[in-house]
Amino acid sequence: MSRTIIRGGTVVSAKEVIAADVVFKAGQIVEVAPAADVGPQDTIIDATGLLVLPGIIDAHTHIQLDTGIYKTADDWLVGSRTAAAGGVTTVIDFATQFPGQTFDEAVDNRLAEAQPSIVDYALHCMVTEFPIGAEPSLQTLIDRGLPSLKIYTTYRPNYYLDDATILRLMAESARIGGLVIVHAENDAMVSEATGHLVQTGRTGWQFHAQARPALAEQEAVNRILFLSEAANAPVYIVHCTTGRSIELVAEAARNGQPAWCETCPQYLLFDERVYAGGHPEHYILQPPIRPEGEPEKVWKLVENGAVSVISTDSCDYTLQQKREFTEFTKTPGGLPGIETLLPLVYTYGVDAGRIELTDLCRMLAENPARLFGLASRKGFLAPGSDADIVLYDPEPEKVVDHADLHYLSGYSPYDGMKVKGEVKLTLSRGEVVYKDGQITADAGRGRFVPGSPFEVPDLISE
Ligand SMILES: [Zn+2]
Structure with missing residues (x-):
């Protein structure tokens, strides 16, 4: 040949x-x-x-997401087209264990949905229940190439796991080669803040960030680090939005704990003034965009190597879905982002003189490959x-215009x-x-890439 x-x-x-x-x-x-x-x-x-x-790996995407309440407009063909156009050759998305489902069913369902993809894909598993006695079932995920197990410390009743369940999952995961990855927000702080806003009639989109304070994230990051230390388990915190969250992870790592974190472009490029602007609904996501000054703190930690991965948490809701209700509590959370990941990190990271090209390659390709067991095939030239x-x-030099992108959202937060x-x-x-x-690719050419069991990676950091 x-x-x-x-x-x-x-x-x-x-x-x-x-x-x-x-x-x-x-x-x-x-x-x-x-x-x-x-x-x-x-x-x-x-x-x-x-x-x-190397082809970019977006380590956190939600293509064709069905939360049970909302369904994103895209399917895997559309979502994977946004990847290809953005230089993303591997997306790591999620197989959700809906209540009552076995892990096998969750994986089978998601692999069937992902079949039309034009780029390769790996999967994390969203673990939504893990009662005492469920331990042996976890091996299924390792065997099928889903070593990373996503949990939530918030969103009752669908996704929330209590601390005892988290400990149980972490201990078993560590034993068999899994990596627990965590959406960290203190559920009580979020529900109290939200309840207070609702009770006082402040439910417009502009109040969204107040419902999910930075302290809620930081408390949960801190607690998760303690729980993972207790369980002697490796842990990865998704979408860190504040300097303090990342510093907590970095401190644990300095103390020898196997702990890593990611952030996303939206937390580097926007502050909460977006909620006072003309389109607050575009920026409804969880966790929310943070106060002025916070992005600069996150950038500094990206610059010094404390952030291992930049991913997108991409979610392709349409403007119609975003605007169906005027209450932030009902508006689906998430922003489309896969297609703009590389250009944004290049522009505002490398071209702006904050990071080197080597850093971009580390956070967008090599580190996600190593952390999620893909390094034998992906992430390296x-x-x-x-x-x-x-x-x-x-x-x-260009200006982002959603009309040039391949989403169905009808907007880009970066327009x-x-x-x-x-x-x-x-x-x-x-x-x-x-x-x-x-x-230039047809539906269905993408392949599932199973992840190898987790091993503490030798990450390059500056
Ligand atoms: Zn997410």
Whole structure:
């Protein structure tokens, strides 16, 4: 089989940025080297002037999400198209264990739904019940390649787990090679704050952030770190929104605890003035956007390596869904984000001089691959890895316009923001899935990528 050579680009890893060619064959990378030999049968992709990155891994997405109350407008074809167009070649989404379901049923249902995807996907499992005696059932998830177990400390009655259940799950998860990943907000603080707002008639969208205070997040992060220390279990906190939350995780990690965290672009780029603006409903999500000054604190922790992953928590609700009710308590929470992840982190991180290209590669590709058991195939431009590659042109200056994006939402929270650069080409296992503004892949070509059991990764941090 003939080889393809991506020639003349600037190849980025978490360690270095070098001028090199990337050679792949039969969907796998065979060589990364300066001036690779070219044979007569070889296909050349000219990457002059372009950055050559491993395909981005969005470690936290909610494609085709059905909460039981709301259903996002997208399906897996739509959601995976937004990924391909954004240089994201692997999404890590969720299989939800709805009450009464076995883990096998949860995984089977989600794999069936994900079948139309055009990019590869891995899954976390949302564990919603784990009574005494359920311990043996957890092995199913490890065996089926879902080593990461998502839990919630809030959202009664559907998702909430109490501390005893969390301890039980953490202990068993640690024993068999799982990683517990946590949506951390103190449920009592959220329900009290919400109740107070409702009782005093302050239910408009602009009050959303007040219902979910930063302290609620910080308390839950702190408690989860103690519980995971007690259970001797590795833990990963999703979507940290405040400096204090991330510092708690970093402090635990410095003390030798296997603890990591992620943040998302929306918490780096917006503050709560969005709720006083013209479209507060666009920014209803949990946790909410934080007060002025907080994004700067989160950026500093991204810059110093305390944040392991930047993911999106993408959720493609339409404007119609967002506006159906005027009460923040009824408006579905979530923002579309997969397609803008790479351009935003490049623009406001790398181009703004806050982080290096190596840092971008670390947080958007290598670390999620290592943490979620995908590193043998995904996240690296290395021989033997899948040829998941994105070519990024760092020069063009554009303005985000939802009309250019592939969501069904009808808006982007980033509408009107400047971005530097654009995705030119996305390759998934060596196949072009996006090129110069066009999706070039058919439904169903994406594959489930099982994650290996969790091992404490050797993360690169600055
Ligand atoms: Zn989420």
